[in-house]
Amino acid sequence: xxxxxxxxxxxxxxxxxxxxxxxxxxxxxxxxxxxxxxxxxxxxxxxxxxxxxxxxxxxxxxxxxxxxxxxxxxxxxxxxxxxxxxxxxxxxxxxxxxxxxxxxxxxxxxxxxxxxxxxxxxxxxxxxxxxxxxxxxxxxxxxxxxxxxxxxxxxxxxxxxxxxxxxxxxxxxxxxxxxxxxxxxxxxxxxxxxxxxxxxxxxxxxxxxxxxxxxxxxxxxxxxxxxxxxxxxxxxxxxxxxxxxxxxxxxxxxxxxxxxxxxxxxxxxxxxxxxxxxxxxxxxxxxxxxxxxxxxxxxxxxxxxxxxxxxxxxxxxxxxxxxxxxxxxxxxxxxxxxxxxxxxxxxxxxxxxxxxxxxxxxxxxxxxxxxxxxxxxxxxxxxxxxxxxxxxxxxxxxxxxxxxxxxxxxxxxxxxxxxxxxxxxxx
Amino acid sequence: xxxxxxxxxxxxxxxxxxxxxxxxxxxxxxxxxxxxxxxxxxxxxxxxxxxxxxxxxxxxxxxxxxxxxxxxxxxxxxxxxxxxxxxxxxxxxxxxxxxxxxxxxxxxxxxxxxxxxxxxxxxxxxxxxxxxxxxxxxxxxxxxxxxxxxxxxxxxxxxxxxxxxxxxxxxxxxxxxxxxxxxxxxxxxxxxxxxxxxxxxxxxxxxxxxxxxxxxxxxxxxxxxxxxxxxxxxxxxxxxxxxxxxxxxxxxxxxxxxxxxxxxxxxxxxxxxxxxxxxxxxxxxxxxxxxxxxxxxxxxxxxxxxxxxxxxxxxxxx
Numbered sequence: 001x002x003x004x005x006x007x008x009x010x011x012x013x014x015x016x017x018x019x020x021x022x023x024x025x026x027x028x029x030x031x032x033x034x035x036x037x038x039x040x041x042x043x044x045x046x047x048x049x050x051x052x053x054x055x056x057x058x059x060x061x062x063x064x065x066x067x068x069x070x071x072x073x074x075x076x077x078x079x080x081x082x083x084x085x086x087x088x089x090x091x092x093x094x095x096x097x098x099x100x101x102x103x104x105x106x107x108x109x110x111x112x113x114x115x116x117x118x119x120x121x122x123x124x125x126x127x128x129x130x131x132x133x134x135x136x137x138x139x140x141x142x143x144x145x146x147x148x149x150x151x152x153x154x155x156x157x158x159x160x161x162x163x164x165x166x167x168x169x170x171x172x173x174x175x176x177x178x179x180x181x182x183x184x185x186x187x188x189x190x191x192x193x194x195x196x197x198x199x200x201x202x203x204x205x206x207x208x209x210x211x212x213x214x215x216x217x218x219x220x221x222x223x224x225x226x227x228x229x230x231x232x233x234x235x236x237x238x239x240x241x242x243x244x245x246x247x248x249x250x251x252x253x254x255x256x257x258x259x260x261x262x263x264x265x266x267x268x269x270x271x272x273x274x275x276x277x278x279x280x281x282x283x284x285x286x287x288x289x290x291x292x293x294x295x296x297x298x299x300x301x302x303x304x305x306x307x308x309x310x311x312x313x314x315x316x317x318x319x320x321x322x323x324x325x326x327x328x329x330x331x332x333x334x335x336x337x338x339x340x341x342x343x344x345x346x347x348x349x350x351x352x353x354x355x356x357x358x359x360x361x362x363x364x365x366x367x368x369x370x371x372x373x374x375x376x377x378x379x380x381x382x383x384x385x386x387x388x389x390x391x392x393x394x395x396x397x398x399x400x401x402x403x404x405x406x407x408x409x410x411x412x413x414x415x416x417x418x419x420x421x422x423x424x425x426x427x
Numbered sequence: 428x429x430x431x432x433x434x435x436x437x438x439x440x441x442x443x444x445x446x447x448x449x450x451x452x453x454x455x456x457x458x459x460x461x462x463x464x465x466x467x468x469x470x471x472x473x474x475x476x477x478x479x480x481x482x483x484x485x486x487x488x489x490x491x492x493x494x495x496x497x498x499x500x501x502x503x504x505x506x507x508x509x510x511x512x513x514x515x516x517x518x519x520x521x522x523x524x525x526x527x528x529x530x531x532x533x534x535x536x537x538x539x540x541x542x543x544x545x546x547x548x549x550x551x552x553x554x555x556x557x558x559x560x561x562x563x564x565x566x567x568x569x570x571x572x573x574x575x576x577x578x579x580x581x582x583x584x585x586x587x588x589x590x591x592x593x594x595x596x597x598x599x600x601x602x603x604x605x606x607x608x609x610x611x612x613x614x615x616x617x618x619x620x621x622x623x624x625x626x627x628x629x630x631x632x633x634x635x636x637x638x639x640x641x642x643x644x645x646x647x648x649x650x651x652x653x654x655x656x657x658x659x660x661x662x663x664x665x666x667x668x669x670x671x672x673x674x675x676x677x678x679x680x681x682x683x684x685x686x687x688x689x690x691x692x693x694x695x696x697x698x699x700x701x702x703x704x705x706x707x708x709x710x711x712x713x714x715x716x717x718x719x720x721x722x723x724x725x726x727x728x729x730x731x732x733x734x735x736x737x738x739x740x741x742x743x744x745x
């Protein structure tokens with residue numbers, strides 16, 4: 001076993017010492033943080049808009065619109081795309097001011113203008129002209145302000161109290177929270193979805209990335225004929241084992257570093273939230289129960305073994321990365337399926353699709369990572385899936401080992417399926 | 428004394444053709460042994476079977492007293508340099524050497540120290556921490572050579588070691604092989620370069636198309652394959668001498684060669700007969716003798732037109 005250790009050490013140290021590992025370990029969380037924090041911070045179309053309200057409407061409507069637009073919005077809304085407005089009211093007819101307003105928009109002094117025609121109360125029609133009319137948040141705010149002002153005018157004309165009616169028809173806001181084995185917990189629907197997605201994506205990415213690492217490593221030894229020298233010192237199956245364990249240990253180390261980072265983030269979530277100007281609770285997503293972390297890790301490790309064995313066999317069967325690429329899709333396909341179905345799995349983690357994909361060993365690692373981090377999956381399903389997966393790992397490793405043993409020493413053209421069959425019988 | 432390596436009736440067939448056929452040989456310990464043959468003769472296949480890289484179909488192999496297929500641990504005492512070279516390109520020079528030493532069971536610290544010594548000796552000391560890919564091809568081959576010998580093997584098996592080496596490095600390799608032999612180690616190498624083998628080897632085995640043509644000590648091989656080519660020289664070459672050579676056809680045809688003539692003697696002819704005839708001539712014979720065949724000539728003689736390479740893609744059906 002000394003040789004296995006030597007191979008393990010080489011695979012592990014060469015990778016961990018590389019700049020790629022350092023960069024990947026640092027950059028990935030930065031990337032995740034960036035896609036989490038930046039949109040929240042900037043908003044896709046947030047910020048302040050400068051509008052001019054061209055008011056030809058009956059008395060009071062224009063003023064009400066301006067007031068509604070510029071009123072400070074209630075704090076704590078879940079809206080990342082918060083927009084604020086400054087508005088000025090002009091009372092001249094549109095024809096007189098139109099050219100001037102267009103000029104101001106073009107000079108970027110204002111963002112746009114809202115035209116309230118004289119018959120706006122009867123027709124319910126106003127016009128909004130701006131550089132960008134595709135921003136949903138801006139458009140809906142303008143629409144809401146105009147609607148409320150016009151409705152108030154109508155209610156007043158009908159002799160009703162606008163404020164009272166508004167209170168009577170107030171919208172109901174439905175809050176979300178998860179129920180787990182520990183009882184009720186916080187966390188919005190969004191953060192639950194987010195966690196399932198991130199866990200699935202991580203498992204997918206790491207299996208793919210490090211599986212490719214195994215493939216490349218096998219291929220290097222095969223094409224450089226290093227394999228011949230190594231195999232004359234140790235068993236091919238031991239070489240494969242040391243290689244997969246070594247690469248796997250690198251992946252685990254990287255994941256451990258990230259889990260550590262997440263733990264740190266979790267313990268400081270309060271101050272971090274304030275620091276980055278995030279809505280409170282935005283980092284609740286990182287409060288992950290230990291059981292969930294362990295389950296995801298178990299699925300990741302077994303999933304990595306499964307795909308690493310297949311990648312090792314693929315690397316041994318082909319002669320170049322170009323050749324490998326043609327077959328990679330076949331190996332990757334089952335890994336991709338849960339990624340394509342992520343919406344279905346995360347939105348209904350106990351539904352039939354998620355349950356079935358969670359039991360099929362080839363799709364289980366990614367699917368189960370998504371499921372267990374979204375909801376409490378029945379323990380029987382988790383254990384059953386793990387057992388099936390482990391059995392498949394053994395079976396696949398056995399077949400892959402045979403292909404590997406013959407493949408790394410073969411030269412010449414890539415084998416046909418029939419020849420692969422011969423290799424299996426031979427080895 | 429026990430042989431370092433013996434092969435007894437070893438054979439290997441790849442789908443449809445026989446790469447090695449009933450090969451037997453014995454390598455005396457403490458010598459340099461050459462396996463000679465044209466490309467595709469089965470040299471690499473033979474060495475790969477010895478190294479247990481591919482399985483043989485028939486025959487017995489005894490390597491340092493053990494069968495490498497049954498007792499692979501014996502291979503720890505062997506250093507193997509495959510025909511196609513290559514080391515990990517992204518690794519540091521010293522790390523590569525230490526890795527291969529570890530595979531052979533050498534302690535890591537000892538390997539690191541030994542690697543330093545070797546690198547100094549072949550003038551790669553300044554490159555010990557460089558990545559392999561920054562080295563020239565010749566330097567990379569040197570690194571691989573150190574990786575082959577770092578565990579101080581009792582037996583070195585080198586497949587076409589000279590290929591791709593410049594003359595200076597060929598000299599380095601030659602010295603290393605001789606030094607290993609002088610320390611009691613055995614060196615086996617394959618080559619298609621007969622002259623080189625003749626200079627280095629004490630014993631050889633010539634194979635072609637998977638079959639052994641001959642084997643034994645170089646001295647014996649040459650003695651047994653003297654051929655029947657003679658040299659004749661007069662000083663001066665008088666008129667009588669010239670007309671004798673032109674007229675005399677009983678022994679075979681004389682052809683001008685250097686200062687004198689060369690004779691391919693008929694197998695039935697008696698050299699004593701010729702000597703008597705020469706004695707009666709009005710000319711002084713300064714040279715009359717049988718030519719020593721070089722290994723190269725013996726090889727061409729024995730293998731003749733059969734040297735057409737018979738190489739096919741080898742799938743190691745292990």
